[in-house]
Every structure is written in structure tokens, then in C-alpha cells.
Amino acid sequence: MAGRIRDEDIALVRERTSIGDVISETVTLKSAGGGNLKGLCPFHDEKSPSFNVSPARNVWYCFGCGAGGDAIKFLMDAEHLSFVESVERLAGRAGIQLRYVEDDRGATPRPRPQQGQRQRLVAAHAAAVQFYRAQLSTAGARPAREFLAQRGFDRAAAERYGCGFAPEGWDLLTKHLRQQGFSHQELVTAGLSRESRSGTLIDRFRRRLLWPIRDLAGDVIGFGARKLFDDDDGPKYLNTPETPIYKKSHVLYGIDQAKREIAKQGRAVIVEGYTDVMACHLAGVTTAVATCGTAFAADHISVLRRLLLDSDEVTGEIIFTFDGDAAGQKAALRAFEDDQRFVGRTFIAVSPDNMDPCELRLAKGDLAVRDLVASREPLVDFALRHVVSRYDLDTVDGRIEAMHRAAPLVAMVKDREKREGYGRRLAEDLLGMEIDVVQRAVRAASTTSRARDAAPVARDNSGLPVVDSPQARVEREALKLALQEPALAGPMFDAVEAVEYRNPVHASLRAAIAAAGGASAATGGAVWIQKVRDSCEDLAAQALVGELSVEPLRLDGPPDPRYVAIQLAGLQRGSVAARIREAKSKLQRVNPVSDKDTYFALFGELLSLEQHGRALGEQAAGGL
Structure with missing residues (x-):
């Protein structure tokens, strides 16, 4: 074992x-x-971006959820990798040959060619892609080629999307991958092979057209397989099972090719299948993506929001192109329930002939696909019309019931002006009822909805967390200087000990900086910040390291030694002021006649502290 x-x-x-x-x-x-x-933070849902990255120090921190760290930690959290796997992936990017030691007793380090689990599974999928693509040109794959051609996809399109064919043999891929050095367990874990009833290893996919499914980074993590033969008793579409690298609720097919255009255009088009993604892209709708054998849900929204940077300042469009049949309408209404997780606008586009994008492109050409997306309507309108259509609006009971069913949908709209507008439309255009009656129903539903929302974290005008006192603010600034600019803060910071910090968490972090060797000995960057984090004995202080490593300093322009001196003087001044108050309190409780020695000792200490406080006050005010 390495x-x-x-x-x-x-x-x-x-x-x-x-x-x-x-x-x-x-x-x-x-x-x-x-x-x-x-x-936007990839680890929790938020409307305004609170995820901060400091390239100069190679660290990140989210002010919303408190997560933070370096690039290694980001990969661990974002892609569910182990520490070793994350380091190995980054080392590969940087061209660094890693060395390993057998134990902690000083054994000789040596290179290790073996990769982490994720890298091995991704490598197995990459090899499988090449195998399946080669099989697509064989005689047995003729039905697969015909399937693609009948849907308007030529050889170039098949190659662009990596389409392949799983041959008829039971274990052709398995044998091929075993010859390339992949183990029995790796192939099972990857979902490429499975054990038969007799215990032998066989291919998971046979006699099917295949689409490789890639993650945001472009790595193949799974496959979608389409049934081609009538005697295939399996489902129409068969996908890779859940594996350490393939989580269907987090995957959007086509995201690797669409991500840049989604970010650039501020728009994502949601379609239902692999061929719909291909058809949209080839027709010029380059922001199309699809779910992989599961309903569009919260985790998919999280993926798209990070690309759209959907926030109060930057709005993004989400356009659903579900089929116009009952199943498609149900999917669209289910999507509406998650729509309010977006601040941006959400639309639905349904072909008049109930054709999906692939069928529409075949029947009417590329322009028809683009027109379909352009003719979108707000999903709120679609949802309201669909709900109201279930009731007999010629009767009072029917209109009242429709109002009670539709009002919660209007209440889900977070924008107050839009909510009132949709309430008016519901009353006048759809129900034929008095506006005040409908608006009361909407407000009642809206009150219930808002009660479920958590209160936001208090922040100042710059977006920084509100600090409860001037002393806490200056302590925080000093710690930021030590973490972000240790070469500048250096001896000045190290000269002010942890006892000067009134906030216990700040004092704990100051002690951790000392335990890490002090600011004077640090060069800065992610290595220094990680060293401080590792030295923290207090969990709250450990979390604070990440936050302060990216939080901007409270000044315009780069800091200089004078700024450091002013901050540290202000820090000590607050501490000295507290000690002055304590000395005065003690002095008042001492009898100057019966306990003369103690009285004059405390009086001398008070004079010294007050003199020190005045000097610090002058220093802290310098240049401000």
C-alpha cells in the first residue's frame, strides 16, 4: 500500500x-x-455572490456558508475527491511528479505511478469512449448509424459528441479494458462492467447506441445507451448507475460544450434528451443541456446558477423546452416549483406541433429550432393557465377553487411588483374576478411562503460581515494583514501578543499564527494560510482563517507599513483602554489609608497605562 x-x-x-x-x-x-x-457559491444556494477567490494568495472563502480553503480543498468539496486524489489531479495539471513515503519514520520517498480512484475511473471511461467510437463504424453498428442519420446527424455530428456503439458480445469491452490494466473491481466500480449470475465479468451495455456523458471539466464520467433492437428487453434508455464519479442528479448532458455560451449569453435551454441537445447545438442554440435519466431538480439548478452567476445584479434566463403532451406539462410545472430558486426569468417553449427540438429540426430546419426558443413564454403564465384550466370557470365554486390553487403559484414570485402584476392577470384575464379578492388570496399565500425563509446575514455596504465593535474590527484587520500580507506585517504584528486581543476567537487565531512560526517567518500564499489553519486548536478560529484570507482590507489601494502600524496601535489601544477600566475599578475598591502599598501600586499602573494609551491613540490617528 502506497x-x-x-x-x-x-x-x-x-x-x-x-x-x-x-x-x-x-x-x-x-x-x-x-x-x-x-x-455564486457551489456549496450552498444563494442569490447574491458571496463566494470570494483571492488569486494572489491562492485561497477561497464563502461569506455565506463559511466554507473555504485552497485549490486542494475546493476539489475535495466540489468533486468529492479525497485529499490525495485532489493533490494528484492538481499535480498532473502543474506537471509535478509526486513522491510518496511509506510511513512517518523517514522512509525514502519514491515516485508512485498509481493514480487516485477518480483518475482511474475517468481513465477507464476515456478508454471506453475510444473503444465504443471505433465500434460505431463496424458492420454490426449499422442500426446505430441509421438511427443517427434518420434524426439528421451525420458522421461529423457523431464524432463531435463522441457517439459510439456497444457491440453484441458479452465481454468485449471488459476484455479490452482488462488488457489495458484496469482491474476487475475498477470496472465494476466505474459501472462499465457488471458481474453475471455465474460470477464472471461482462459488459454493462450491449447492442446499444451510446453517448458519453461529461462533467463540467470535460471528463467522461458515464454513458447514456439507447435501445436499437426489438428483441432487447431492456428500457428504451439505460444510463450508467450511480458511481463515485457519476451522480445523475448533478449531471447535465452537454454542459461541457454549452458552459461557455451559457455564461456568455446568460441563458440556458433545458431539453429532454441527448438527440435534442445535439439538434439544438447544431441549429445554433448552443446553450442547450439535458438531464440524464432523471427529473430536472435542485442540484441541476445549482450547476446552472453557478454558470449564469444569477444574482440581484446579473439575471439569467432558463428556458424549458418540454414536450407539449401531458408528461411534458407535468415536468414543466414541477420545474416551476424550483423556479424561485432563481432570481432571473424562467420560460417555457412548446412547439405548436408538440415536437421536440430534434423532431422540429428534422421537419422544419434549424431556423424553426431557434424560433422555438425565441417564442418562449414566462413559465408563470404557463403554470397559471394550466392550473386554471382544470376548473369550471362558469361556476362560482370553480372560480374560487381555481383562485385558491393558483394563488400560491403567484405568491412564489419573489419580485413584489411582478407578483402584483401576475395577481392582476390571474384576476382579470384568467378568472374574471375582482382584483382585491385575488390579491388578498395571493398575500395570504405569500405571507406563509416568506415565513419559511431564513434571515440573511448582516453585512455592511461593502458586503463585509458586520463586526460588533471597533475593537473587534481592528483585531480582524490585524489578523487579515498577518494572513494576507505576512511579509509586510512581520515583526510589528508578532510584537503584539494574543493577550491584546479581546475577542476569544481572535486571540485563538493569533496564538495559531504564533504556533505556525509567526508572520515574520512567513512568505504568504496558500501554504502559509494552510499552516495557520492546521495550527488552530479552536474550530471557530480555524473557520475564521479561510474567511479572513480573502476578505478585502478596509482601505483603498495596497497596504504599507504605516497602515500596519496604525491598525496594530488601534488594536492595542482598545486592549489598553479595557485594562485602564479594570485598573480604575480595582483602585476604587482599595482603601488608600489601610492598604497604602496596594493603592499606590495600582495608581502607578494606571498612570503607566494611561500614558501608553495616549501614545497609542496618537499612533492610531496618524495619517487618518
Whole structure:
């Protein structure tokens, strides 16, 4: 069993990794000023971006959920990798050869060619893609080629999307991959092979047309397989089962090819199948994606929101192109329940002939597909019409029941003006009722909905967390200087000990900085920040490291030694002021006659503290 990675190599990976490049493959990042970047957090749902990245220090932190760390931690959290797998992936990107030690007793480090589990599973899928693509040109794959041709896809389109064919043999792929060095267990874990009743290993897919499914980074993590033969008793579509790298609720087919256009156009088109994605892309609707054998749900929304940077400032469009039949309408209404997780606008596009995009392209050409998307209608309108259509509006009972069923849909619209507008439309255009009656029903439903929402975190005008006192604010600023600018803060910071910090968490973090060697000995960056984090004995202080490592300093322009001196003077001044109050309190409780020695000792201490406080006050006010 291979040992741990050398600490020096881990540090080298951190130093040579561009955290902005790594995170931007998953999250749309925009400038946050001061050299920092921001985007929507991939680890919790939010409307305004609170996910901050500091390329200068190679760290990230989310002010919304408190998650943070370096590029290694991001991959661990975003792609469910182990620490070793994350380091190995980043090392591969940076061209670093990792060395491993067998144990902690100083064994000789050595290179290890073996990759982490994720890398092995991705490699197996890449090899499978090549195998299946080669099979598509064989005689046995003629039905697969005909299927594609009948839907308007030529050889170039098949190659662009990596289409392939699973041959008729029971274990042709399995044998091929075993010859390439993949183990029995790896193929089973990857979902490429399965054990037969007799215990032998056989292919999961046989006699089917295949589409490789890729993640945001472009790695193949699974397959979608379409039935071609009447004597195939399996389902019409068969997908890769849940594996360590394939989670169907997190996967959108075509996202690897559509992600840049989604971010650029601020629009995502949701279709139902693999051929619909291909048809849309080839017709010029390059933002189309599809779910893989599951309903569009919250996790899919999270993926799209990060690309759209959907927030109060930047709105994104989500366009659903479900079929016009009953099943498609049900899917659209189910999507509406999740629609309010977006601040942006959500629409539905249904072909008048109830054709999906692939059928529409075949029948009427590329322009018809583009026109379908252009003719979208707000999903709210569609949902209201659908709900109201279930009731007999010629009767009072029918109109009242329709109102009670439709009002909660209107109440889900977060924008107050839009909510009132849709309430008016529901009353006048759909129900023929008095506006006040319908608006009361909407307000009642809206009150219930708002009661479920959690209160937001308090922040100041710059978006920073509100700090409860001037002393806490200056302590926070000093700690930021030590984490972000240790070479500048250096001896000045180290000279102010943890006892000067009144906030217990701040004091704990100050002690951790000392335990990590102090700011004077640090060079900065992700390695330094990780070292401080590892030195924290307090969990709250450990979490604070990530937050303060990306939070902007409270000044315009770069800090200088004078700014450091002012902050540290202000920090000590607050501490000295507290000690002055304590000394005065003690002095008042001492009898100057019966306990003269104690009285004059405290009086002398008070004079010294007050003198020190005045000096710090002058220093803290310097240049401000």
C-alpha cells in the first residue's frame, strides 16, 4: 500500500496551482475589486455572490456558508475527491511528479505511478469512449448509424459528441479494458462492467447506441445507451448507475460544450434528451443541456446558477423546452416549483406541433429550432393557465377553487411588483374576478411562503460581515494583514501578543499564527494560510482563517507599513483602554489609608497605562 505524499510536494502543488483557473471551470467568476474574484457559491444556494477567490494568495472563502480553503480543498468539496486524489489531479495539471513515503519514520520517498480512484475511473471511461467510437463504424453498428442519420446527424455530428456503439458480445469491452490494466473491481466500480449470475465479468451495455456523458471539466464520467433492437428487453434508455464519479442528479448532458455560451449569453435551454441537445447545438442554440435519466431538480439548478452567476445584479434566463403532451406539462410545472430558486426569468417553449427540438429540426430546419426558443413564454403564465384550466370557470365554486390553487403559484414570485402584476392577470384575464379578492388570496399565500425563509446575514455596504465593535474590527484587520500580507506585517504584528486581543476567537487565531512560526517567518500564499489553519486548536478560529484570507482590507489601494502600524496601535489601544477600566475599578475598591502599598501600586499602573494609551491613540490617528 502506497504511503502519504511528501509535505514538500504538497506545498509545491499549492504554490504552482492557479486557483482562479481551477475554480473557474466550475464557477463563473467576476472581478470583486482589489484583485479578488467573486461568484455564486457551489456549496450552498444563494442569490447574491458571496463566494470570494483571492488569486494572489491562492485561497477561497464563502461569506455565506463559511466554507473555504485552497485549490486542494475546493476539489475535495466540489468533486468529492479525497485529499490525495485532489493533490494528484492538481499535480498532473502543474506537471509535478509526486513522491510518496511509506510511513512517518523517514522512509525514502519514491515516485508512485498509481493514480487516485477518480483518475482511474475517468481513465477507464476515456478508454471506453475510444473503444465504443471505433465500434460505431463496424458492420454490426449499422442500426446505430441509421438511427443517427434518420434524426439528421451525420458522421461529423457523431464524432463531435463522441457517439459510439456497444457491440453484441458479452465481454468485449471488459476484455479490452482488462488488457489495458484496469482491474476487475475498477470496472465494476466505474459501472462499465457488471458481474453475471455465474460470477464472471461482462459488459454493462450491449447492442446499444451510446453517448458519453461529461462533467463540467470535460471528463467522461458515464454513458447514456439507447435501445436499437426489438428483441432487447431492456428500457428504451439505460444510463450508467450511480458511481463515485457519476451522480445523475448533478449531471447535465452537454454542459461541457454549452458552459461557455451559457455564461456568455446568460441563458440556458433545458431539453429532454441527448438527440435534442445535439439538434439544438447544431441549429445554433448552443446553450442547450439535458438531464440524464432523471427529473430536472435542485442540484441541476445549482450547476446552472453557478454558470449564469444569477444574482440581484446579473439575471439569467432558463428556458424549458418540454414536450407539449401531458408528461411534458407535468415536468414543466414541477420545474416551476424550483423556479424561485432563481432570481432571473424562467420560460417555457412548446412547439405548436408538440415536437421536440430534434423532431422540429428534422421537419422544419434549424431556423424553426431557434424560433422555438425565441417564442418562449414566462413559465408563470404557463403554470397559471394550466392550473386554471382544470376548473369550471362558469361556476362560482370553480372560480374560487381555481383562485385558491393558483394563488400560491403567484405568491412564489419573489419580485413584489411582478407578483402584483401576475395577481392582476390571474384576476382579470384568467378568472374574471375582482382584483382585491385575488390579491388578498395571493398575500395570504405569500405571507406563509416568506415565513419559511431564513434571515440573511448582516453585512455592511461593502458586503463585509458586520463586526460588533471597533475593537473587534481592528483585531480582524490585524489578523487579515498577518494572513494576507505576512511579509509586510512581520515583526510589528508578532510584537503584539494574543493577550491584546479581546475577542476569544481572535486571540485563538493569533496564538495559531504564533504556533505556525509567526508572520515574520512567513512568505504568504496558500501554504502559509494552510499552516495557520492546521495550527488552530479552536474550530471557530480555524473557520475564521479561510474567511479572513480573502476578505478585502478596509482601505483603498495596497497596504504599507504605516497602515500596519496604525491598525496594530488601534488594536492595542482598545486592549489598553479595557485594562485602564479594570485598573480604575480595582483602585476604587482599595482603601488608600489601610492598604497604602496596594493603592499606590495600582495608581502607578494606571498612570503607566494611561500614558501608553495616549501614545497609542496618537499612533492610531496618524495619517487618518
